[in-house]
Amino acid sequence: MKVRLLGVGMGPQHVTAEVAHALRSCDYVVASRKAHDDELFAIRQAICDEHGVELVAVTDPVRDREPVDYPATVSAWHDARAAAYAEVIGARRGTAAFLVWGDPSLYDSTIRVVDRVAASLEAEWDVLPGVSTPSVLAARHRIVLHEVGHPVHITSARRLPEALVAGQTNIVVMLGNADDLATLDSLGDWWIWWGANLGTVAEELVSGRVADVLPELQDARARAKQSAGWVMDAYLLRGPR
Known part of the structure; x- marks a missing residue:
């Protein structure tokens, strides 16, 4: 076998x-x-x-x-x-x-x-190996996941608060959910590159300053779920320099 x-x-x-x-x-x-x-x-x-x-x-x-x-x-x-x-x-x-x-x-x-x-x-x-979610996210938004000379921290939405407390400022978040998006209000000056159902016909993409795009992002997530019946979302958060 x-x-x-x-x-x-x-x-x-x-x-x-x-x-x-x-x-x-x-x-x-x-x-x-x-x-x-x-x-x-x-x-x-x-x-x-x-x-x-x-x-x-x-x-x-x-x-x-x-x-x-x-x-x-x-x-x-x-x-x-x-x-x-x-x-x-x-x-x-x-x-x-x-x-x-x-x-x-x-x-x-x-x-x-x-x-x-x-x-x-x-x-x-x-x-x-296969094509990873972070690599598709970066390609869709035409970005590099880390800035020159800086690391990228990858974590789950459940552990995002820990990463923020630890001082991480460049974070790829996986296994996102509707509840964790609601907690992003406190990161209004951060930048977000977000995607749901990446690589599928129900794909949704949003990017911008968190305070400016959060309502749009929540609407996009709802559309992805309505279209596919499920949502898998991931995003890159980057703090202000």
């Missing part, structure tokens, strides 16, 4: 030649399915159809979205996912693939889960 983790960016248009070749060598793709109208599952189906590979749906284990102990809850969820995937792969055998949204190295836990799957099945596995 072999398991391949393939980064697919934001959809079929971002599948690299390397990933396409690897995908066609696989017997099937495994993907969690949250509901019958799971749009991200549908995008994976489109990729599989394009490359002639079967997509096998696995019901996604329920996850507590408001845990008391976040790390422990996520770890338990990963265990449940690994067990569900291992059951399917162990029964079907052959070479299985996982299509990872964006790049597997950044704010995605598929590597952690498949490490557990491979250990339980004694299967070999490898990882191929």
Whole structure:
């Protein structure tokens, strides 16, 4: 048995030649399915159809979205996912693939889960990179993520307050949500480059001084959700110099 983790960016248009070749060598793709109208599952189906590979749906284990102990809850969820995937792969055998949204190295836990799957099945596995969300964000806005001689800090929306307290002034924020946008009022003089559903037909982009564009940004986020039924947003925040 072999398991391949393939980064697919934001959809079929971002599948690299390397990933396409690897995908066609696989017997099937495994993907969690949250509901019958799971749009991200549908995008994976489109990729599989394009490359002639079967997509096998696995019901996604329920996850507590408001845990008391976040790390422990996520770890338990990963265990449940690994067990569900291992059951399917162990029964079907052959070479299985996982299509990872964006790049597997950044704010995605598929590597952690498949490490557990491979250990339980004694299967070999490898990882191929994909187009990351920050790289698409930067390309869409025609910017460099850091200024000359300055670093860039990448974090989740949940941990943005920590980054601000620590004095970070050039921050890529991933896994954004409507609530964290409401907290940006205090950063009125900062500049923001924001994008939702990057690389999809429901893509929305906004940039400018936070105080000037925040209402526009919130409207754009609502449009993205209405259009696609889901929202994945990311943004670069840069403080005044």
